[in-house]
Amino acid sequence: MTRSTAADDDGIVLTDASVTLTGRPVLHNLSLHLHQQRIGIIGRNGSGKSTLMRLMAGLIAPDRGTVRVEGDDPTRARKKMLSHLGILFQNPDHQILFPTVDEELAFGLMQMGAPKSDAQAQVTAHLVRHGRSHWRGVSVATLSQGQRHWLCLQAVLLMQPRTILLDEPLAGLDLPTQTRLARAFAALPQRLITITHDPASLTGCDRVIWLDGGSVAADGPPAQVLPLFQAEMQRLGGLDADADLAG
Amino acid sequence: MLTLTSPVETPLHRLRAGVKLAALALFTFALFWTRSPLWLGVALGLVIAVYLTGGTIFARHGARMLRPLWPFIAVIALWHLWQDDLSGGAVVLLRMVAAVAAANLVTMTTRLSDMITVLERLARPLSPLLPPRRLALAIALVIRFIPVLSERAAQLSLAYRARSGRAPGWRLFAPVALAALDDAECVAQALRARGGAG
Numbered sequence: 001m002t003r004s005t006a007a008d009d010d011g012i013v014l015t016d017a018s019v020t021l022t023g024r025p026v027l028h029n030l031s032l033h034l035h036q037q038r039i040g041i042i043g044r045n046g047s048g049k050s051t052l053m054r055l056m057a058g059l060i061a062p063d064r065g066t067v068r069v070e071g072d073d074p075t076r077a078r079k080k081m082l083s084h085l086g087i088l089f090q091n092p093d094h095q096i097l098f099p100t101v102d103e104e105l106a107f108g109l110m111q112m113g114a115p116k117s118d119a120q121a122q123v124t125a126h127l128v129r130h131g132r133s134h135w136r137g138v139s140v141a142t143l144s145q146g147q148r149h150w151l152c153l154q155a156v157l158l159m160q161p162r163t164i165l166l167d168e169p170l171a172g173l174d175l176p177t178q179t180r181l182a183r184a185f186a187a188l189p190q191r192l193i194t195i196t197h198d199p200a201s202l203t204g205c206d207r208v209i210w211l212d213g214g215s216v217a218a219d220g221p222p223a224q225v226l227p228l229f230q231a232e233m234q235r236l237g238g239l240d241a242d243a244d245l246a247g
Numbered sequence: 248m249l250t251l252t253s254p255v256e257t258p259l260h261r262l263r264a265g266v267k268l269a270a271l272a273l274f275t276f277a278l279f280w281t282r283s284p285l286w287l288g289v290a291l292g293l294v295i296a297v298y299l300t301g302g303t304i305f306a307r308h309g310a311r312m313l314r315p316l317w318p319f320i321a322v323i324a325l326w327h328l329w330q331d332d333l334s335g336g337a338v339v340l341l342r343m344v345a346a347v348a349a350a351n352l353v354t355m356t357t358r359l360s361d362m363i364t365v366l367e368r369l370a371r372p373l374s375p376l377l378p379p380r381r382l383a384l385a386i387a388l389v390i391r392f393i394p395v396l397s398e399r400a401a402q403l404s405l406a407y408r409a410r411s412g413r414a415p416g417w418r419l420f421a422p423v424a425l426a427a428l429d430d431a432e433c434v435a436q437a438l439r440a441r442g443g444a445g
Contacts, residue, residue: 089433089436
C-alpha cells in the first residue's frame with residue numbers, strides 16, 4: 001500500500017472500542033485505523049472476529065469507545081452507511097431477503113432512494129452485463145449455493161459501497177466456485193475487509209490483523225503475521241485443550 | 248405461491264391482476280348467494296370451461312391442484328348421505344369445489360409481483376398504520392422464507408432420525424421454532440445492513 005498516512009476520516013477508525021455480549025466481554029479496547037485496500041482479519045472461532053464485523057457495520061454499538069466509518073457513526077448514520085459500507089454474510093440464506101433475483105438486486109437501490117423503475121432498469125442492465133439476463137424473475141430457491149453467493153455479492157456491489165466486509169467468504173464452497181469468487185473479489189476496486197480463520201486466503205492482503213480473545217495479537221503485513229498465526233495454531237492443535245468451556 | 252403460477256401461458260395470464268381478483272370476489276359472492284344445485288352446477292361448468300381455454304395440460308394441472316380437497320369432500324358426502332340430504336350435500340360440495348377451483352385459477356394465471364401490487368394498492372387507506380412498502384416487504388419475506396424454513400425442518404428431521412429409529416413428529420416443533428428465531432435474527436441484521444425496513 002503506497003498510502004501509509006491516511007486522513008483520520010478515511011476508512012474505519014476504532015478508538016478504545018469494547019463490546020460485551022450477554023455479560024461476556026467479547027472485544028477489549030480495540031484501537032485500529034483500517035484504510036488499506038485489502039485487509040484480512042484472522043482468528044480462531046470465538047476470537048471476536050464476527051463481533052468486530054458487526055461492530056464496524058453498525059449492527060451493534062460499542063459499550064465503550066467509538067467507531068467511525070468515513071467519519072460517520074455507523075449505528076446512527078444508517079442511510080449514509082449504505083454508500084460507505086456493504087457486508088457479505090457467510091450464509092446466503094441469511095442475506096437474501098426476496099423470493100426472486102431481480103427483487104433481491106433492486107431492493108438496495110430502492111433503499112438508497114432510486115425510484116422502482118430506475119432500480120429495475122439498473123438491475124436488468126447489470127444482469128445483461130454479466131451474461132445473466134435469463135436470471136430475471138427466477139426464484140432464488142432454485143439457485144445453487146455458488147449462484148446464491150454471487151447474487152449476494154452483486155446485491156452489495158450494485159449499491160457501490162466504498163468498503164465491503166466479507167465474512168468467511170469462501171467457506172463451504174466447492175473449489176471451482178471458490179476460485180471464481182476469489183477472482184471476482186480480486187478485481188473489485190473497493191476496499192475489502194476479509195474475516196476468516198483460513199490463513200491461505202489472506203496472502204495477497206496489504207495488512208493482516210490477528211484477533212485472539214477479543215484483542216489484537218499481531219498486526220502487520222501477511223508475511224509477518226501469518227507465519228506467527230500458523231505456528232500458534234499448530235501448537236494449539238497439538239494440545240488436547242478442547243475440553244475447556246468458555247466462561 | 249411462486250411455484251403455483253402455471254408455466255403454460257393462457258389468455259387469462261394477459262388479464263390484469265386486479266380485474267381477475269375482482270371477478271373472483273364477485274363469483275364467490277354469487278356462489279354463496281344462490282342455493283340452487285342447478286345454478287351451482289352451471290357455475291362449476293363455467294369454471295371448468297375457463298380452465299379448458301388454457302388447453303388440456305393446463306386443465307389437468309388445475310384438476311391436480313384440487314386434490315387436497317378430497318378428504319373434505321368425502322366427509323361432507325358421507326355426512327349428507329347419512330342425513331339423507333342429497334340436495335343439501337350437493338349444494339355444499341358444488342359451492343366448495345367451484346370456489347376453490349376459481350381461486351386456484353386466479354393464482355395459476357397471475358404473477359406474484361402483480362398480486363402484491365394489487366395488495367399494496369388496496370392497503371393504501373391503511374398507510375398511516377401500515378406503510379405499503381412495509382406490507383410488500385413482509386409478504387416478500389414470507390414467500391422467501393417458507394422454502395428456507397421447510398428445508399431447515401427437513402434437516403433437523405434427518406438429524407433426529409440419524410440418531411433414532413423413529414420419525415420425530417411433534418418433537419421437532421421446539422427445535423424448528425428455535426432455529427426459525429435464530430434465522431430471523433440473522434435476517435434482521437442483513438435487512439438492517441441494507442437500510443432497514445423503513
